[in-house]
Amino acid sequence: DARVTQTPRHKVTEMGQEVTMRCQPILGHNTVFWYRQTMMQGLELLAYFRNRAPLDDSGMPKDRFSAEMPDATLATLKIQPSEPRDSAVYFCASGPEGQATYNEQFFGPGTRLTVL
Amino acid sequence: DAKTTQPPSMDCAEGRAANLPCNHSTISGNEYVYWYRQIHSQGPQYIIHGLKNNETNEMASLIITEDRKSSTLILPHATLRDTAVYYCIVRVNNDMRFGAGTRLTVKP
Numbered sequence: 059d060a061r062v063t064q065t066p067r068h069k070v071t072e073m074g075q076e077v078t079m080r081c082q083p084i085l086g087h088n089t090v091f092w093y094r095q096t097m098m099q100g101l102e103l104l105a106y107f108r109n110r111a112p113l114d115d116s117g118m119p120k121d122r123f124s125a126e127m128p129d130a131t132l133a134t135l136k137i138q139p140s141e142p143r144d145s146a147v148y149f150c151a152s153g154p155e156g157q158a159t160y161n162e163q164f165f166g167p168g169t170r171l172t173v174l
Numbered sequence: 175d176a177k178t179t180q181p182p183s184m185d186c187a188e189g190r191a192a193n194l195p196c197n198h199s200t201i202s203g204n205e206y207v208y209w210y211r212q213i214h215s216q217g218p219q220y221i222i223h224g225l226k227n228n229e230t231n232e233m234a235s236l237i238i239t240e241d242r243k244s245s246t247l248i249l250p251h252a253t254l255r256d257t258a259v260y261y262c263i264v265r266v267n268n269d270m271r272f273g274a275g276t277r278l279t280v281k282p
Binding site for chain 1: 223
């Protein structure tokens with residue numbers, strides 16, 4: 059049963075520390091998405107990649123967040139330096155590239171980040 | 175992407191059909207209607223999508239009005255495990271914007 063995996067599942071850190079979240083998309087999927095979910099803002103799209111190239115990261119605070127795909131099996135989201143307002147659940151999703159339609163996205167279990 | 179409007183919450187009796195409405199009056203001709211749900215503490219899960227024809231799969235049915243300004247997701251026989259937040263999204267590209275959704279509570 060193919061699934062998106064994310065590590066770590068939980069992370070508690072102190073303000074100012076660097077945080078790296080990792081995602082392994084489903085094998086063969088060539089689009090990868092990062093979302094953030096908070097009670098106040100709900101689910102927000104931060105960035106997405108197609109064939110490892112960033113297509114849109116307009117939802118991401120550029121000064122402290124960065125997203126990369128070093129290879130087809132790994133996507134990373136890094137926050138440096140972290141701030142308490144970054145506390146949220148971060149979801150990664152992957153999907154096969156659609157043609158006329160944009161196919162479903164498969165979500166991982168999320169990384170719950172707490173910045174003290 | 176077109177904005178969607180959903181009721182914030184709904185209840186449904188176990189075993190009955192759950193009908194979740196969504197208004198998308200500003201939808202454009204090439205935008206698809208997607209439904210996802212999120213069970214507590216899990217990532218969102220795809221349910222179904224459609225353009226203008228009604229669609230059915232093993233999870234649900236999607237009814238889209240002829241003018242495409244609204245749609246209804248139908249869970250034919252709701253179970254307790256269907257309790258979740260249901261999101262209606264209209265999209266034309268990979269930029270998928272989630273709203274607040276409808277919190278469906280299935281009661282025994």
